[in-house]
Amino acid sequence: MKYSKQIIASLERNIQNLPCNPENPFEKIELGISYCQKSLKKLRHRILAHGFPSPEVECQFFKHIKPKALGYLIYFLYLSDFEMSKPKTTSKKLKSFTQQYITDYQNYFLEHKEFYLYLMRNRIDRDCEYFLRSQGVVKFHSDALPYCMDNEFSTSHDFIAAKIFAHNLLIEHLNKELILSHNSLSTENRTPYNIPWTGTKTDLIELMYALHETGAINNGNTEIKELADFFQLVFKIDLGEYYRTYIEIRTRKINPTKFLDRMKNNLLTRITEADN
Template sequence: MKYCNRVVANLERKLQTLNSQTDNVFEEIELGVFHCKKALKKLRLKVITENFNSPVIESHFFKMIKPKPLGYLIFYLSLAEFELCRPQTIKKTKKYIEEQIQKYQEYFLEHKAFYQYLERNRKDRDSEYFLRSHGVVKFHPDALQYCVDENFSSSHDLIVAKIYAHKLLIQRLTTELNTLNDAKSNPREEPIPNMQWTRAKSDLIELIYALHETGAINNGNTDIKDLATLFQRTLNIDLGPYYRTYIEIRSRKIKKTKFIDLLKEKLQKKMYDADEQVK
């Protein structure tokens, strides 16, 4: 069980890093699906080659462990479907988001009794829901996985995974909807001046990481992905795979922070020259 917990923990670390460092949503989805499938393959191999020590451990696995990578996989596949069908206008996008959130919430109502069982942390029916030998096949599409791969499925672990995925989707879409609503209620009074970054991309990436580490923006309650998006849009530049560039910056033998050092040097010189003029 420790091995399975490590697999899931490693997956979550990778997905968290992926979300903060990937600017292209389809790149995020592609890599997310890859990591989820890889984690599920590891878990499946472990389960079918080694038996569980007790029914309690088995039910815990299908209730608490497997649904996480499976839920993330459903999340990314659903997100891909959402992005492919995304409308072109803000008004239609907002309506589409609201419809999708409603659809995901309806799944909770469809499985209301079981959802309440999970939310209340009950365990009295775990053997019925999460032991492979006790699975009750219902006439519902969510029973398909149990019928196809009963060695690595219980009758209800897919439902748990979908509930987990739908919570992630609702959270993500609600955040975007709030952003769209805020943008409409707080229109800019003046247009943003057209700015262009004219130094090397690595210089800007160095600056972005420095700002992130100092917590200079939003009291540090932001991530690299958001900062990179902000500067790319504001300064009309595509930074490309900026995390890879950051790794290259870290590997410098001399002056890892050469651009920040240059900023300090230039500002100090300006102040010195100004002081000399008033003497």
């Protein structure tokens, strides 16, 4: 396991030191793909030659080690697709194109919601089912293909874990691209007010999605990303990966709209007291 971790550490150092040339992003992408391929080859050779000392170590490898190397490879491959496909026209079209890619990557989390939340909550109770080669169950999904083709170096869910890792990297990268390319509000247009948000981030995200769904802002023609940028600017708050928080809001078993319900109840109380 120590050797495998060293391979990942070396891979991440190489990725961090990749050349950054906005005029030719494919130079970075090609080198990144090459590093990932070499790392996966080393990991595969090591595992097939030496195996694992215990099922627990095997689970750790296919849950945390291989998905990183494979996830970086998926990241660079998908990034090359984005770079080749993005429009070379107006910034408005590029912005819309980029936001659609971000939405598509986020939808993968919803497609595998149960497993995604399993990983995000650091659960281990089903590791043997997901990350032991001998206990994998083939599901009718294209992401089962690697396990069907190579069950010596794959489990039923390590590829999905790798794609989740890759999609998070892609979303982070594309969000940075949006900020760098647009710098949506210049310094002189920034709000002069200092009214911080004192509720929780989750509360603000719940409100943001509610406003978006009601079409109360710009007749519903404003994207979630734009609303998030606006709220973060006005309230001087970093909402972080708000799409993840929205997924957690959706999975609440009791009272999924608890902040909105609290707002309604408090307003009704004020109206009642004012009438007395």
